[in-house]
Amino acid sequence: MQWSSASEFFAMGGYGLYVWTSFVATALCMGWEVLALWRRRAATRAEQRASLLGGADETTA
Amino acid sequence: MNGSSMWEAVSGIIRRDLLLAMRRRSDAAMSVFFLVIVVSLFPLGVGPDPVVLRTIGPGVLWVAALLACLLSLSRVFTADYVDGALEQMVLVPQPLAVLVVGKVLAHWLISGLPVVLLSPLLGLQFGLSGESLGVLVMSLLLGTPTLSMIGAIGAALVLGVRGSGLLVALLVLPLYVPVLIFGAGAVTSSMAGIGGEANLSLLGACLVLSLFLAPWATAAALRIALE
Amino acid sequence: MLQAVSLRCSRGERRLFTDLNVKVERGSLLAVVGENGSGKTSLLRIFSSLLSPEQGSVLWEGQDILQLKELYAGQLTYIGHLNGIKDDLTPLENLMSAMSLAGESCSNNGAKEALEAIGLKRPIHQLPSKVLSQGQKRRVALARLWLSTRPLWLLDEPFTSLDTAATAVVTQRLHTHLQRAGLAVVVTHQEVALPTEIVQRLRLTG
Amino acid sequence: MSMDINWLKYSSPQAFYPLAGRLIPWFACVVVVLMGVGLYMGFFVAPTDFQQGEAYRIIFVHVPAAWMSMFLYVVMAVWAGIGMGLNARLSFMMAQAIAPTGAMFTFLALLTGAMWGKPTWGAWWVWDARLTSELILLFQYAGVMLLRTSIDDLRRADRASAVFALVGVVNVPIIYFSVQWWNTLHQGASVSMATGSKMASTMLTAMLLMTLAFWLYSIAVILARVRCIMVERESLPVWNEKSAVIQEAVEAR
Numbered sequence: 001m002q003w004s005s006a007s008e009f010f011a012m013g014g015y016g017l018y019v020w021t022s023f024v025a026t027a028l029c030m031g032w033e034v035l036a037l038w039r040r041r042a043a044t045r046a047e048q049r050a051s052l053l054g055g056a057d058e059t060t061a
Numbered sequence: 062m063n064g065s066s067m068w069e070a071v072s073g074i075i076r077r078d079l080l081l082a083m084r085r086r087s088d089a090a091m092s093v094f095f096l097v098i099v100v101s102l103f104p105l106g107v108g109p110d111p112v113v114l115r116t117i118g119p120g121v122l123w124v125a126a127l128l129a130c131l132l133s134l135s136r137v138f139t140a141d142y143v144d145g146a147l148e149q150m151v152l153v154p155q156p157l158a159v160l161v162v163g164k165v166l167a168h169w170l171i172s173g174l175p176v177v178l179l180s181p182l183l184g185l186q187f188g189l190s191g192e193s194l195g196v197l198v199m200s201l202l203l204g205t206p207t208l209s210m211i212g213a214i215g216a217a218l219v220l221g222v223r224g225s226g227l228l229v230a231l232l233v234l235p236l237y238v239p240v241l242i243f244g245a246g247a248v249t250s251s252m253a254g255i256g257g258e259a260n261l262s263l264l265g266a267c268l269v270l271s272l273f274l275a276p277w278a279t280a281a282a283l284r285i286a287l288e
Numbered sequence: 289m290l291q292a293v294s295l296r297c298s299r300g301e302r303r304l305f306t307d308l309n310v311k312v313e314r315g316s317l318l319a320v321v322g323e324n325g326s327g328k329t330s331l332l333r334i335f336s337s338l339l340s341p342e343q344g345s346v347l348w349e350g351q352d353i354l355q356l357k358e359l360y361a362g363q364l365t366y367i368g369h370l371n372g373i374k375d376d377l378t379p380l381e382n383l384m385s386a387m388s389l390a391g392e393s394c395s396n397n398g399a400k401e402a403l404e405a406i407g408l409k410r411p412i413h414q415l416p417s418k419v420l421s422q423g424q425k426r427r428v429a430l431a432r433l434w435l436s437t438r439p440l441w442l443l444d445e446p447f448t449s450l451d452t453a454a455t456a457v458v459t460q461r462l463h464t465h466l467q468r469a470g471l472a473v474v475v476t477h478q479e480v481a482l483p484t485e486i487v488q489r490l491r492l493t494g
Numbered sequence: 495m496s497m498d499i500n501w502l503k504y505s506s507p508q509a510f511y512p513l514a515g516r517l518i519p520w521f522a523c524v525v526v527v528l529m530g531v532g533l534y535m536g537f538f539v540a541p542t543d544f545q546q547g548e549a550y551r552i553i554f555v556h557v558p559a560a561w562m563s564m565f566l567y568v569v570m571a572v573w574a575g576i577g578m579g580l581n582a583r584l585s586f587m588m589a590q591a592i593a594p595t596g597a598m599f600t601f602l603a604l605l606t607g608a609m610w611g612k613p614t615w616g617a618w619w620v621w622d623a624r625l626t627s628e629l630i631l632l633f634q635y636a637g638v639m640l641l642r643t644s645i646d647d648l649r650r651a652d653r654a655s656a657v658f659a660l661v662g663v664v665n666v667p668i669i670y671f672s673v674q675w676w677n678t679l680h681q682g683a684s685v686s687m688a689t690g691s692k693m694a695s696t697m698l699t700a701m702l703l704m705t706l707a708f709w710l711y712s713i714a715v716i717l718a719r720v721r722c723i724m725v726e727r728e729s730l731p732v733w734n735e736k737s738a739v740i741q742e743a744v745e746a747r
Contacts, residue, residue, distance in 0.1 A: 074389060231640060
């Protein structure tokens with residue numbers, strides 16, 4: 001372990017801005033992508049379910 | 062399907078397109094005017110310092126030539142696509158890729174060759190020396206057919222697509238980068254006294270590569286566009 | 289012989305036809321009829337190999353046309369609903385360049401005779417095509433039929449914007465073609481005035 | 495069990511859809527573990543670089559992102575090629591699903607590259623062969639996606655973007671070579687990305703772990719996206735009677 005304190009860790013030897021911008025940007029991009037896909041999947045499922053239930057209603061009626 | 066009938070079909074296409082260009086001379090003149098205007102804008106923008114102009118000259122001339130080529134791309138296939146001549150071209154008993162070469166060659170003769178012929182005059186505006194002017198013409202002579210070949214792929218891909226003018230630029234410009242680098246590089250290195258031969262031979266390699274690959278891609282794209 | 293084997297075709301979301309089987313023998317004509325949007329043109333484009341079917345295949349003399357490629361193109365004359373006419377060229381130039389592109393070069397006189405056969409008089413031959421009427425442009429496109437030596441003709445609405453006289457002339461030309469053991473597939477919403485025994489009708493319901 | 499598994503079976507969308515659905519959670523779990531270990535090693539085990547100080551730690555995202563950006567483009571082109579060759583819908587859908595993730599990694603590689611370049615070279619951007627090729631790669635991803643969205647007919651969109659993806663695969667190495675050539679001409683700007691320093695083995699391990707994590711992340715995300723694309727395209731609820739959707743639907747009643 002080379003960090004003696006949390007503030008030293010966040011400072012990254014003076015390069016904190018560059019290092020953390022890179023890591024945070026990567027995390028944000030990935031998180032955003034996963035979230036967007038999650039929503040897209042929810043939308044497709046809702047559509048599927050709607051069409052399925054619609055079909056089922058017709059057969060039971 | 063022998064060589065002579067293939068040649069007949071290709072030369073038929075070239076003759077027809079040249080005849081059409083003769084009937085509509087303004088189209089061919091447009092890319093030349095565009096080139097002259099763009100190139101003339103640069104000294105007005107960066108100032109008349111001859112040293113600066115000589116430094117940026119090769120790049121400016123090449124970028125302008127590249128944009129002139131890009132501007133004329135929509136003319137390669139669009140008219141044929143709209144009036145149905147393209148369907149007939151696809152249904153010819155010759156490989157479509159071979160006909161594409163004829164089509165692109167005709168396009169280059171109409172809008173590429175004038176650019177090459179005019180370039181020494183424009184080079185003088187930027188204070189290029191005699192030898193560099195020769196290299197400039199040579200580089201454009203090898204480079205502009207490559208630009209037409211590559212551009213034909215993009216032109217075929219966006220046929221009948223909305224916003225095709227901008228889209229073709231986005232597709233084709235990344236593919237133009239190597240030609241631009243070698244072309245402008247040839248002139249720059251001849252000005253620096255290294256001689257442009259190495260860059261010129263690389264341009265030649267690009268031309269050969271594009272001659273072999275681009276017609277197939279263009280033919281595939283045309284078939285896709287017509288489905 | 290031209291044969292379609294269990295063809296299926298969709299455009300976008302819409303299913304146009306499935307399991308379509310049809311056979312066209314030499315000396316006979318297939319008239320494809322149906323409402324707008326029922327897939328007539330798509331079928332003709334599949335026959336021409338411009339469009340590849342979703343399923344099934346088209347056979348020419350027993351061989352798949354997608355395998356025959358250019359060899360098949362050498363067997364057919366296709367006239368789509370677009371004329372393929374250049375506005376800046378004269379009818380004569382248009383006809384001659386179309387023929388040389390198709391690999392069936394013709395003489396100046398041959399082209400003039402073909403244009404006359406379909407009712408375009410000599411003075412018209414030298415005008416730019418942009419001054420012609422729709423019907424006249426259609427005639428320029430159809431004039432290729434008088435020069436074509438190909439056994440298979442694929443015509444998309446050939447009689448559109450033609451007057452009765454021209455329609456009769458084209459029908460007569462089709463008849464001659466069939467009598468010489470040719471084949472034709474014609475998409476049309478009009479009746480083709482040919483003897484019923486050589487005309488096969490295919491109705492697409494969409 | 496013989497090795498004679500019928501792989502072709504999974505090439506049909508109906509079989510692929512549930513298979514992909516089962517695989518995604520596993521990939522997601524492994525990604526979380528690998529990233530955790532990789533980040534721990536990168537920040538707490540790997541030593542400080544004696545030349546670049548702590549700034550070098552950017553490579554733990556930069557290099558994996560750059561590798562993935564190029565690798566995914568090649569994979570996309572391969573799927574596009576298979577799609578063109580075999581006329582397989584699933585291949586085109588895979589190519590479509592790969593493009594956004596590839597573009598994202600390309601963007602990240604450029605961004606983190608700038609973040610690394612500023613402290614080490616003193617400039618956000620240099621016209622180095624790798625950076626330029628990466629930039630062009632981003633343009634090509636954009637081209638593939640824009641071409642697809644501008645064409646309404648799905649079949650044509652698939653095939654046209656496949657042709658462009660394949661053309662681009664030839665282009666990128668040529669650009670790399672040409673910029674390198676160009677840089678040797680302009681001696682002044684010559685900058686080499688190789689740090690020259692020997693990499694500590696812990697650094698390398700951390701970087702490889704992160705690369706593996708990014709790779710599996712890509713697979714998971716792409717599989718999830720291809721599933722969405724399948725449903726959107728086919729717009730039918732008949733993938734598989736066992737599919738969870740139907741169970742949900744039945745339960746909802």
